[in-house]
Amino acid sequence: MAIGLGLDVGGTKILACAVTDGGELVAETRVDSPRSPDLLLQTLVEGTDALLSLLPDGPRAVVGVGVGVPSLVTSDGTLYESPNLPALEGLPVHAAFAERLEVLSAATGGAGRWRLVIDNDGTCAVAGEFVFGAARGVTDVLLITLGTGIGGGVVAGGRLLRGARGFAGEVGHIVMDPAGPACHCGRRGCFEQLASGSAFARIARRAAAAGAADRVLELAGGDVEAVRGEHVLEAARDGDRGALALFDELAHNLAVGIANLAEVLDPGVVLVGGGLASAGELLIAPTVADFAVEDRRGRGPHAVPIALAGLGARAGAFGAAALALGLVS
Numbered sequence: 001m002a003i004g005l006g007l008d009v010g011g012t013k014i015l016a017c018a019v020t021d022g023g024e025l026v027a028e029t030r031v032d033s034p035r036s037p038d039l040l041l042q043t044l045v046e047g048t049d050a051l052l053s054l055l056p057d058g059p060r061a062v063v064g065v066g067v068g069v070p071s072l073v074t075s076d077g078t079l080y081e082s083p084n085l086p087a088l089e090g091l092p093v094h095a096a097f098a099e100r101l102e103v104l105s106a107a108t109g110g111a112g113r114w115r116l117v118i119d120n121d122g123t124c125a126v127a128g129e130f131v132f133g134a135a136r137g138v139t140d141v142l143l144i145t146l147g148t149g150i151g152g153g154v155v156a157g158g159r160l161l162r163g164a165r166g167f168a169g170e171v172g173h174i175v176m177d178p179a180g181p182a183c184h185c186g187r188r189g190c191f192e193q194l195a196s197g198s199a200f201a202r203i204a205r206r207a208a209a210a211g212a213a214d215r216v217l218e219l220a221g222g223d224v225e226a227v228r229g230e231h232v233l234e235a236a237r238d239g240d241r242g243a244l245a246l247f248d249e250l251a252h253n254l255a256v257g258i259a260n261l262a263e264v265l266d267p268g269v270v271l272v273g274g275g276l277a278s279a280g281e282l283l284i285a286p287t288v289a290d291f292a293v294e295d296r297r298g299r300g301p302h303a304v305p306i307a308l309a310g311l312g313a314r315a316g317a318f319g320a321a322a323l324a325l326g327l328v329s
């Protein structure tokens with residue numbers, strides 16, 4: 001049995017999981033995310049150290065460490081563009097962390113040199129679903145993660161799609177409406193401006209202000225600005241028509257984006273994960289229905305299945321561990 005350590009750097013926390021090559025979680029811990037380049041390395045070392053100390057049989061079975069970061073990552077492990085951790089831009093994480101890991105491995109009695117992989121968090125998440133989660137056995141996978149923004153990743157022909165520089169799979173920034181809402185990437189109407197968790201909240205506030213989502217507004221205490229996705233979810237679970245219509249609008253945007261990506265990727269499965277995926281069938285059912293209309297092969301024998309991701313918030317850490325184990329590349 002081999003163990004991979006997977007660290008997923010989020011906006012506020014780093015989730016660290018020790019996972020066997022059979023997909024068993026043997027230890028897990030969380031540390032606060034850093035706010036400066038120096039602190040990132042220190043925090044990664046602390047997180048790794050904390051995780052190692054939780055291993056029931058010590059570090060002997062550990063073969064590597066994988067780190068998922070919310071940033072574009074070049075092929076040599078340098079952070080390129082990191083909207084959530086802007087202070088980390090240009091940081092050669094791989095080189096710097098490898099040096100510290102060598103010390104840590106020696107100090108804790110680890111067996112030899114550990115493999116180290118630094119990758120984009122969306123790429124790690126699809127790696128997790130591909131190796132251990134809902135896409136096991138599928139060679140072509142599209143993962144779309146609906147959170148504050150839209151992340152995701154692609155497996156093509158059984159390998160992670162990385163592109164020429166390591167930047168492939170940024171599914172959140174395909175333009176769906178050139179006249180749509182401004183995006184932090186500099187363009188307008190990106191997928192994540194139309195179908196992310198924050199986009200959903202904006203769609204709901206607009207409906208609440210127009211008097212089309214009274215129950216949602218009531219749940220938000222009558223304050224339009226306080227309307228969040230959770231309020232829509234609660235109202236939709238009670239069967240409120242206004243809330244269900246908001247899910248239909250979100251699902252339509254999601255289906256159009258998936259259809260665009262499916263034209264290029266021809267995935268064997270499309271997985272939807274992230275915070276919004278907690279809506280479950282309230283989101284998936286209308287998305288599947290809309291996709292059947294939007295996608296030219298949406299019906300019949302070549303229909304692409306759309307399903308919920310399987311690993312939840314652990315997808316990124318499990319994928320980082322799978323990369324550390326060398327189970328996917």
Ligand SMILES: [Zn+2]
Pocket residue numbers: 172173183184185186187190
């Ligand atoms: Zn964008």
